Amino acid sequence: MMSRNISLDILKVFLAILVVLIHLSFLRDKMVLVSQLLVNGICRQAVPIFLVISGYYFYSIKSKEKLFEWIKRLIILYILWMFIYCYRWIGEFSFKQSIFVLGAGYLHLWYLIGTLFAGIILYVVKSKKWLAWCIIILFFLGYFIQLLLYLEYFNKDFYEPYLSRNFLFFCFPFMGIGYLLADKKNNRFSPSLWVLFFVLLLVLAESYISYKFLTKGGLVSFDLMLTSLLAAPLIFLYVKNKQVLGNSKNIALYSTAIYLIHPIVLHHIILLDTMELSSIVQKLLVFALIFLFSYILVLINKKLKFIL
Numbered sequence: 001m002m003s004r005n006i007s008l009d010i011l012k013v014f015l016a017i018l019v020v021l022i023h024l025s026f027l028r029d030k031m032v033l034v035s036q037l038l039v040n041g042i043c044r045q046a047v048p049i050f051l052v053i054s055g056y057y058f059y060s061i062k063s064k065e066k067l068f069e070w071i072k073r074l075i076i077l078y079i080l081w082m083f084i085y086c087y088r089w090i091g092e093f094s095f096k097q098s099i100f101v102l103g104a105g106y107l108h109l110w111y112l113i114g115t116l117f118a119g120i121i122l123y124v125v126k127s128k129k130w131l132a133w134c135i136i137i138l139f140f141l142g143y144f145i146q147l148l149l150y151l152e153y154f155n156k157d158f159y160e161p162y163l164s165r166n167f168l169f170f171c172f173p174f175m176g177i178g179y180l181l182a183d184k185k186n187n188r189f190s191p192s193l194w195v196l197f198f199v200l201l202l203v204l205a206e207s208y209i210s211y212k213f214l215t216k217g218g219l220v221s222f223d224l225m226l227t228s229l230l231a232a233p234l235i236f237l238y239v240k241n242k243q244v245l246g247n248s249k250n251i252a253l254y255s256t257a258i259y260l261i262h263p264i265v266l267h268h269i270i271l272l273d274t275m276e277l278s279s280i281v282q283k284l285l286v287f288a289l290i291f292l293f294s295y296i297l298v299l300i301n302k303k304l305k306f307i308l
Contacts, residue, residue: 005243005244005245006244006245006246006251007239007240007242007243007244008053008236008239008240008252009246009249009251009252009255010239010244010251011049011053011235011236011239012050012053012251012252012255012256013251013252013254013255013258015046015047015049015050015255016046016254016255016256016258016259016262017258017287018042018043018045018046019043019046019047019108019258019259019262020258020262020266020286020287020290021038021039021043022039022040022043022044022046022221023108023262023263023266024266024283024286025039026038026039026043026283027039032219033208033211035219036207036208036210036211036219036220037204037207037208037211039221040207040210040211040219040220040221040222041203041204041206041207041208041225042200042203042204044203044207044221044222044223044225044228045203045225045228045231045232045235047111047170047223048174048228048231048232049232049235049236050111051115051118051170051171051174051175051178051232052174052175052177052178052181052232052233052236053178053236054115054119054175054178055122055174055175055176055177055178055179055180055181055182056178056179056181056182056236056240057178057182058070058119058122058123058175058178058179058182059178059179059182059183060182061119061123067119067120067123070119071116071119071120073306074112074113074115074116074119075116076306077112077306077307077308078105078109078112078113078116080306080307081109081112081260082102082105082106082109084264085106085107085109085263085264088106088107088263088267089101089106089107100159100162104162104166107263108259108260108262108263110161110162110165110166111171111259113167114165114166114167114170114171115167115171115175116167117167117168117171118167118168118171118172118175119175121167121168121172122172122175122176122179126179131176131179131180132176132180134176135172135173135176135177135180136173136229138168138169138172138173139169139170139173139224139229141169142164142165142166142168142169142170142173142224143164143169143224143226145163145164145169146163146164146165146222146223146224149163149164150214150220150222151214161223164223164224165223165224169224170223170224174228174232177229177232177233178233178236181233181236181237189237190237190238190241191234191237191238193238195234195238196234196235196238199227199230199231199234199235200231202227202230202231203225203227203228203231205227206225206226206227207220207225210222250298253297253298253301253308254294254295254298256308257293257294257295257297257298257301257308258290258291258294260297260308261290261293261294261297262290264293265286265289265290265293266286
C-alpha cells in the first residue's frame with residue numbers, strides 16, 4: 001500500500017480527545033481557572049479545526065454527482081446515529097422540542113447536520129468573489145448573538161445553543177475558511193512553531209478575559225471564540241505541512257468513532273456511580289472505554305461502511 005501523509009488524520013484524533021475533555025468538564029471542580037483556559041480555551045479550538053479540515057477536503061467536490069454522494073453519506077450517518085441515541089432524546093423533551101431536535105441534532109450530532117447544510121451552501125456560493133466577506137460577516141453575527149444570549153439580553157430557553165452554534169454562523173464560516181485554504185494560491189503560508197505558540201497565547205488571553213470580566217471568576221464556555229478565526233486555520237496549516245507518512249486510512253475513522261460514541265460512555269459511567277474512584281482513575285476509565293468502543297466501531301465499519 002502506498003504511503004500517504006497522515007498528519008491531518010492524527011490531528012483529528014487529538015481533536016476528538018479535546019472534545020471529550022470539554023464534555024468531561026475537565027478540572028472544573030478543582031482548578032477553575034485552569035479548566036477555563038484549557039477546556040474553554042484550547043479545547044474549544046477542536047470543532048473549528050474539524051470544520052476547517054472538512055472544508056479543505058470539500059474543495060475536491062467539483063460536480064453535483066460528488067456533492068450528492070457526500071450528502072447521502074452524511075444523511076445516512078446522521079439518521080443512524082440519531083436512531084442510536086433515540087433512547088436518550090425520545091421522552092426527554094416535549095413533542096415540539098423533539099421535532100426540533102430531530103432536525104437540528106441531538107447533543108453532539110448537531111455537527112453532522114450542521115456540516116451537511118453548511119456544505120450545501122458552500123457548494124452554491126464557492127465561486128463568489130464575496131465568499132470571504134460572507135464568512136467574516138456570518139461569524140461575527142453568530143458571535144454577537146452568542147454574546148447577547150450569554151448576557152441575557154434574550155430569554156434563555158431550550159433552543160439557545162442552536163441560535164449561534166449552527167450551520168450558518170458556525171459551520172459555514174470555518175468550512176469556508178478550509179475551502180479557501182485548499183486553493184493553492186491561499187495556502188502557501190506555512191506558520192512556524194512560534195506563530196502557533198503566539199496564536200495559542202491569544203486563545204488563552206481571550207479565555208481569561210471572558211473569565212475575568214464576563215463572570216468575574218466563573219467559567220465561560222463560548223463555542224465561537226474570536227481568536228478561533230486565527231487559531232483554527234493556522235493550526236490546520238501547521239499540521240498539514242508536516243509530513244507524517246503512513247499506510248493506514250483507519251486513523252481518521254478513530255476520530256469519528258471517538259466523537260460519535262463518547263457521550264454514551266460518559267452517560268453510562270455516571271449511571272455506574274464511580275464516585276468512589278479517584279478523579280484520575282475515573283478519567284482513565286472513561287478514556288479506556290471510549291478507545292475500546294471506538295476500536296470496535298472501526299472493526300464493524302470494515303463490514304458496514306456506513307457507520308463511520
